[in-house]
Amino acid sequence: MYLGLDLGTSGLKGVLIDDKGDVVAQESVSLSVNSPHPTWSEQDPLSWWQACIDVLGLLGQRVDLGQLKAIGISGQMHGATLLDKQGDVLRPCILWNDGRSQAQCSALMANYPSLTERSGNLAMPGFTAPKVQWVREHEPEIFAQIAYVLLPKDYLVYRLTGxxxxxxxxxxxxxxxxxxxxxxxxxxxxxxxxxxxxxPTVFEGCDVIGHVSDKASKQLGLPKLPVVAGGGDNAAGAVGMGVTHAGQGLLSLGTSGVYFVVSESHKANPDNTVHAFCHALPNRWHQMGVTLSAANSLSWLAKLVDGSVSSLLEELERSGKKQTSVIFLPYLSGERTPHNDPDVQGQFIGLRNSTDLPEMTLAVLEGVAFSLLDCQNALSRAGSEVNDLSLIGGGARSSLWRQILANVLNKRMIYRDGGDVGPGLGAARLALLGEKRQAGGEIEALISQYCALPEVLASHQPNTQLSDYYQDKYALYQAFFAATKELNHALAAL
Incomplete structure (x- = not known):
């Protein structure tokens, strides 16, 4: 068996696959996020390690972990995990959805005009470099102690292997x-x-970087297994869904929403606020649009009404409502693509005395879909087009939401086996590739054999009868953003 650990914002998942790549077991443990100030988002890296201990304990109750052959880890991107010379954590990790470093982004862009050319991307508050620059300016005593900067999943790899x-x-x-x-x-x-x-040293995602250390082996009850470098959550999710070749696309409905398209080369296009990153497999890259609050928007509404996401969706389906005049702008954590604006805020527009909770739920589902249409349009201007999209993430479990996405994006949406654990499945596949590669396998042949498209569980075609409704509503969605942008910034300054 092969283990994939997926370190998300809201929890850590463990996914076990067999030699054929089929999921045989999975477990998860929740994590909490701290927001000590508006736009701030932090997590304690020590809680990740404890979650790792707990997940492995749960998996160990179901299967013999002595049968494991290799481990891979995927994780939330961009987080600034700062360590001293002894490898101890200096401060809480500043997460991907933290917006405090806008001023540092502006200064980096102004002072280093070659930044976009060399990195292929705009400086955005979500990225790691401006976060560290913020620490340099606002917490100089912490910055002076920095020996190493790790990304969240890489901290777990470090704890596993040293x-x-x-x-x-x-x-x-x-x-x-x-x-x-x-x-x-x-x-x-x-x-x-x-x-x-x-x-840290940079590897390809399927490269074996070391083995489980003596200390971690005793603490976790694991053999001294090989561990691969792993991948960022979206790239690992693409590996899990077999999205490994140029022109294939992926839509992730996790805490954030991601529109991901594979490319055969590095295609930087910062002018369209499109991310241009490496894939987790060799000789592959991808372009990506990101909306910062996808499934998080639905979780926020559920928490607000003291309910659950499943109860909101069930009530909406019972109501039979397919249209609403209510509009939701899902900018609860600011926005990346296409606005690159940490200060823009979420809004409900069009509420009346007659508005009920199912209408508000529907507006949230549509609002996130419209934000992903913004991403699709930006990617299209950057030269990335796909005919259909594989779906991953917790939000993708909702057939209702999948259909709304098909309608809004005018694309076929495909929900595949393992879509609910896409990044964890991808991390396990990377572990499998690494172990087979060490045994002498050729990487492209291994990718073809072990990274195939999983079985289709559901497919959703656009409902053309609702095209006018969605086109008109998307135009209003864009108009309300433009009309309230400056007022949003004034509110943020209060």
Whole structure:
């Protein structure tokens, strides 16, 4: 068996697959996020390690972990995990959806005009480099102690193996990697006062970087297995869904929403606020649009009404409502594509005395779909087009939401076996590839054999009868954003 660990924002999942790549078991443990100030988002890295202990304990109750052959890890991207010389955590990790570093982004773009050319991306508050620059300016005593900067999943790899490593898919989201060369860039590191001595070694996602250490083996009850570099959550999710070749596309409905298209080369297009990163497999890249609050928007509404996401969806389906005049702008954590604006805020528009909860739920589902249509349009301008999209993430379990996405994006939506654990499945596949490669397998042949498209569980075609409704509503969605943008910024300044 092969183990994939997926470190998300809201929890850690463990996914076990067999030699054929089929899922045989999975477990998860919840995580919490701290927001000590508006737009801030932090997590304690020690909670990730405890979650790892707990997930392996749960899996160990179901299967013999002594049968494991290799481990891979996927994880939330961009988080700044800062360690001292002893490898101890210096402060809570600043997460991907933290918006505090807008001023640092502006300064980096102004002072280092080669940044976009070398990194292939705009400086955005979600990325790692401006977060570290914020620490440099606001917490100089912490910055002075930084020996190593790791991404969240790489901290777990470090705790498992004692090796400081990363993979190029995750590292591309820091702004310190040159995605064309797939290695750290000295000039980009220098912009935030760092050198390659502060950085982990960059590997391909399926490269074995080390083995479970003696200490971790005793603590976790694991054999001294090989561990691969792993991948950023979206790239690993693509591996899990067999989205590995140019022109294939993926839609992720996790805490954030991601529109992911594979490319055969590095295709930077920062002018359209499109991310251009490395894939987790060799000789592959991808373009990506991101909306910061996808399934999180639905979770937020459920929490607000003291309910659950499943109860909201069930009540909406019982109501039979397919249309609503209510509009929701899902900018609860600011927005990336296409606005790159951490201060824009979420809104309900069109509420009346007669508005009920099913209408608000429907508006949330539509609003997230419209934000992903923004991503699709940006990707289209950047030269990325797909005919259909594989779906992953917790939100993808909803057939109602999948159909709304098909209608809004005018694309066929495909929900595949393992879509609910896509990144964890991809991490396990990377572990399988790494172990087989060490045994002498050729990587492209292994990818073809073990990274096939999983079985289709459901397919959704666009409902053309609702085309006018969605087109008109999307136009209003865009108009309300434009009309309230400056008022949003004024509110954020209060």
């Amino acid at each position: 090796v400081l490593s990363t993979d190029c898919s995750d590292a591309a989201g820091t702004l310190w990697l040159n995605p064309a060369t797939r290695q750290w860039d000295d000039e980009l590191l220098a912009a935030t006062g760092l050198t390659q001595a502060n950085m």
